[in-house]
Amino acid sequence: MTIQARIGEITERIVRRSHDGRSRYLDRLRAAAEKGRVRNRMGCANLAHGFAACGPADKSALMAGEVPNIGIVTAYNDMLSAHQPYEGYPERIRQAARERGAVAQVAGGVPAMCDGVTQGEAGMELSLFSRDVIAMGTAVALSHQMFDAALYLGICDKIVPGLVIGALSFGHLPGVFVPAGPMPSGISNDEKARVRQLYAEGKVGRAELLDSEARSYHAPGTCTFYGTANSNQMLMELMGLHIPGATFVNPNTPLRDALTVLAVERALAITASGNVFAPIGEILDERAFVNGVVGLHATGGSTNHTLHLVAMARAAGIALNWQDFADLSAVVPLVARVYPNGSADVNHFRAAGGLQFLIREFLAAGLLHRDVRTVWGTGLEGYTVAPTLGEDGRLAFAESPAESGADAVLRPASRPFQPTGGLAVLDGNLGRAVIKTSAVKPDRHVIEAPARVFHDQEELQRAFKAGELDGDMVAVVRFQGPKANGMPELHKLTPPLGVLQDRGYRVALVTDGRMSGASGKIPAAIHVTPEAAEGGPIARVRDGDRIRVDALAGTLEVLVDPAEWATRLPAEADLSTNGWGVGRDLFAGFRRSVGPADQGASAL
Structure with missing residues (x-):
């Protein structure tokens, strides 16, 4: 064909x-x-x-x-x-x-x-x-x-x-x-994720978590x-x-x-x-x-x-x-x-x-x-x-079976799990971003909720452990882009946000950083560009601003009066600690010259 x-x-x-x-x-x-x-x-x-x-x-x-x-x-x-x-x-x-x-x-x-x-x-x-x-x-x-x-x-x-x-x-x-x-294969991925969430909630200790991880990566x-x-x-x-x-x-x-x-x-x-x-x-x-x-x-x-x-x-x-x-x-x-x-x-x-x-x-x-x-x-x-x-030990090649061996894992193109792919691109007055929808339940493809603003993932973790995150929210984690600190993955956000979603709250993440390739069930608008360190719109968001993450329409919007939004100044963050320790001082030139996320975030 x-x-x-x-x-x-x-x-x-x-x-x-x-x-x-x-x-x-x-x-x-x-x-x-x-x-x-x-x-x-x-x-x-x-x-x-x-x-x-x-x-x-x-x-x-x-x-x-x-x-x-x-x-x-x-x-x-x-x-x-x-x-x-x-x-x-x-x-x-x-x-x-x-x-x-x-x-x-x-x-x-x-x-x-x-x-x-x-x-x-x-x-x-x-x-x-x-x-x-x-x-x-x-x-x-x-x-x-x-x-x-x-x-x-x-x-x-x-x-x-x-x-x-x-x-x-x-x-x-x-x-x-x-x-x-x-x-x-080790322990199931569902079991691994379950223990991680229990640890995030304080229901199991480090020993139980380490045992689970060691049986997964084994x-x-x-x-x-x-x-x-x-x-x-x-x-x-x-x-x-x-x-x-x-x-x-x-x-x-x-x-x-x-x-x-x-x-x-x-x-x-x-x-x-x-x-x-x-x-x-x-x-x-x-x-x-x-x-x-x-x-x-x-x-x-x-x-x-x-x-x-x-x-x-x-x-x-x-x-x-x-x-x-x-x-x-x-x-x-x-x-x-x-x-x-x-x-x-x-x-x-x-x-x-x-x-x-x-x-x-x-x-x-x-x-x-x-x-x-x-x-x-x-x-x-x-x-x-x-x-x-x-049987003679020689390498041979054969056509794979005509039917999937496990319909819950792999399906023919004529009968997919969903008719569209697993990634979407978002555009709006917060910039451009990417969202992975394939692991997100359909009723979570659109989230509109007040913003909670953080400047790193540890700050969100502390708020979660202190019991301060007890409602619908869009977590905005900024100053995590390539120029700010090399655009680290924010994989440790997954357990606390997953816990909040499981408690029935409508939760999403918006960040100029990355999530792991294994990011899952939380709707996450990531790689937001322009990034906060360049004065991108994400730097102007304040606690309480209403944000709409819409993977169906492909939009990423802050619902603030346009006149007010136009006069807001971007927040600033102290990025000096990103410049030294663990070899980070050697990468200052990379942080200065790196391009934006939608152009590959490359320093070459």
């Missing part, structure tokens, strides 16, 4: 808007590709430095100059459960490359923060900026120009977007993203809820940068290992000396980004990608904007219920048919661009197959 008309129109609109920037990007990419293998033209001392530490066979191969060399950019550390499995990947990749007549080298490492560790702590103020650091680190790793292709080892929140941005600065190189997979692998990390992995598959079906295979399994070896094979196949040259900058075109946004809406993915996808697209010369997200949301059905949009986790989603089922359904309905380039060497139809290991 051809692409659905409205999706086709939006794609063409993006192509037209991006024409000049994309043309300049592709001209640079093709000029770099035409130079061929740079290391063959290096000075002998330069090249000798590049292979000095290699073993004899790899050194001889690189001296001869004929074999492909794969650069590995790794975000390994053994504090992140998602990234710990990468520890042994370089040697596995090197061995697979040697067996295929090639060489592989670790080109460099990039930092990988765990937002789960830094939630509510000062370190979270470095989190969003770490994306740009990772992009720069990727460029540093590849700047040696020793490589014919690259493998990118990264999973979590800012890491994949940073790797993509860095990879696109070397867009003439083919690249394959190599996941490590989610940890096995093994190597990605956290199993559908937050930014797993949304990243969905995007890499929908955008053609994974081996088909690689996304949600558990770590440290024979199938996972076989898929990693296959990633090496594909990276070699798509080099300039392989069968089909596929530079990553050409794979990630306008259609690939539209497919990514469609996947985000269809699965109720992370709100963080209204920042990351915009920044990633810009790195490829593509002008993607929030209006594109909103217009695609209007025509893309929500077909997945994975926590926080439901009780299932990503292991249950995969067992129900996963991305292979979704891709086949959406291709048949014309909701995804079929004729895209991928690292698999096919259009997107090549991603309807799921990997398996045969």
